[in-house]
């Protein structure tokens with residue numbers, strides 16, 4: 001029995017091989033579907049997605065060749081939503097994850113993401129929090145056999161050809177957790193994005209005083225449009241064409257504040273908001289940035 005079946009297998013293999021050679025087939029008969037290996041095509045563009053996570057923040061960055069970065073992941077109750085977004089954008093691995101600071105509206109959903117998607121490396125500032133949220137992120141990091149690298153000014157890397165990432169803050173230690181926020185600038189060709197976390201006036205002043213190149217076409221408005229951030233001096237140095245406010249409808253903080261909205265208006269900045277437009281996608285071809293909104 002064994003012998004016969006072995007001979008049959010051999011014969012069959014021979015016949016199939018002969019057929020393949022005759023038909024000029026290569027061995028890649030069943031290539032894996034595209035969506036399983038690369039994120040949703042960006043058409044050679046850099047895509048920065050301001051995910052609608054209600055009151056909270058999360059930005060997904062996909063480079064022209066499909067490198068991926070996630071900055072923050074919304075609050076704890078957005079874990080399922082974050083995994084849905086990862087699925088929707090075809091994210092099967094994250095090269096870099098950044099938790100800007102330990103507040104729940106930024107790192108709440110990070111543990112679920114790290115538990116479900118392979119992560120290359122993770123950055124967080126040197127700031128502790130005695131919260132279950134913070135502990136669960138650290139546990140997820142440990143389970144994924146990752147080690148948190150310190151987010152601070154001066155760290156930079158090439159995310160892709162012509163896509164450069166610079167961490168501009170925190171420049172020092174602050175008592176306030178918001179000021180400890182990792183601030184990230186992404187440059188692609190002639191276009192740039194400044195993602196500010198919840199950095200407040202102190203951190204903004206330190207970046208301005210240090211002579212940091214802050215100019216960016218697109219700015220994430222600091223601290224959800226709170227009046228603690230987006231000082232005029234900082235805004236003038238960034239000199240954005242577009243600003244995005246990550247904020248939930250009817251939030252209890254009254255974000256964004258009208259003083260900040262007026263300041264942006266006076267500087268001629270076009271504003272996009274998650275509470276009004278849902279998820280906001282910005283796309284750069286290296287020359288200019290275009291926007292698409294969910295609603």
Ligand SMILES: [Zn+2]
Nearest residue numbers: 103105198223
């Ligand atoms: Zn926040």
